[in-house]
Amino acid sequence: MLARRPHRSLVCLANRISARQFSVSAALLAGKPAGAGPRQRDEAGFSALTGDIEKDGVHRFEMDFLETAEWVKEMLHKMKDDQKMLQSKARPYTPNPPSSHPLCFQTSTLATYDFSTPAPYNTRVALHVRVADLALEPARRHQLLLLAGDRYDPYTDVVTMEAEASDVARTGDMNADREKNKEVLRSAFAAMLEEAKTAKDSFTDVPLDMRHIQVKRAGLEFPESWLRPPPPPPASSSSA
Numbered sequence: 001m002l003a004r005r006p007h008r009s010l011v012c013l014a015n016r017i018s019a020r021q022f023s024v025s026a027a028l029l030a031g032k033p034a035g036a037g038p039r040q041r042d043e044a045g046f047s048a049l050t051g052d053i054e055k056d057g058v059h060r061f062e063m064d065f066l067e068t069a070e071w072v073k074e075m076l077h078k079m080k081d082d083q084k085m086l087q088s089k090a091r092p093y094t095p096n097p098p099s100s101h102p103l104c105f106q107t108s109t110l111a112t113y114d115f116s117t118p119a120p121y122n123t124r125v126a127l128h129v130r131v132a133d134l135a136l137e138p139a140r141r142h143q144l145l146l147l148a149g150d151r152y153d154p155y156t157d158v159v160t161m162e163a164e165a166s167d168v169a170r171t172g173d174m175n176a177d178r179e180k181n182k183e184v185l186r187s188a189f190a191a192m193l194e195e196a197k198t199a200k201d202s203f204t205d206v207p208l209d210m211r212h213i214q215v216k217r218a219g220l221e222f223p224e225s226w227l228r229p230p231p232p233p234p235a236s237s238s239s240a
Contacts, residue, residue, distance in 0.1 A: 098133040103189070105182055123177035127161045127185040134193070139204055144196035146203055150212035161185050 053059050106126040111119055131141060131152070145152050148159045163181040171177055 098130065099135065102129055102133040103186065104128040105185070107178055121174055123174055123181060124162060124164045125178055125181040125185060127163075127182075127189060129159045129189060131157050131159060136196070139202040140196050142204055142208070143199055143202045144193060145208055146206060147192045147196060149209070152208075154208075154210060154213060159189075161189060 050056055056063075104127070106128060108122060108124065109119055110122050131144065134141075134144075136144060144159075151161055152159050163184050171180070
């Protein structure tokens, strides 16, 4: 637990760093001399924080900043000590080929400044599929786009489908709900793709409805003085 000295406010951490340090090494960025051992902290004379700025002399958000700075210092020292070990464990990243892994799931986690409370409950999952990665025949591709409807973006050639916990049984576990939403989206797209491949009529005579696509305009306004002046009228040729 964080503590404070009686009748003294905490000093800003930036004042402890010497202004003459211009190196960007991990040790100097951490504000600790190279080769120095772990700091020993005398806990005598300290009392627990009360959460009252009038008594503690510092706001809780300032305390969060100091805790984050202390955590960053520890990480910098660990990075310096474990650099050789991490280099030996480095592996090149080889992404999966789109032809065998065409499905891409996207999740988002909402975070708040107060890390003492859990993150907001968010189970939304989005499925993105690039139609070109499916290697469909033109007739089957047209059938799939008809089934996708307004979920297809012709500019990116991507079909996007979304699902939330409200669409299925909510379990109370965010990760479990996300996995269930992924399975729902995977099954829905697989059924749509199977329908496009096995349908007897490909509806090639039915055009795609692209009315859901809207051109994004910047909406900028410019003064009329910037307009190009109209060209002068051609001079009339006088008859000889």
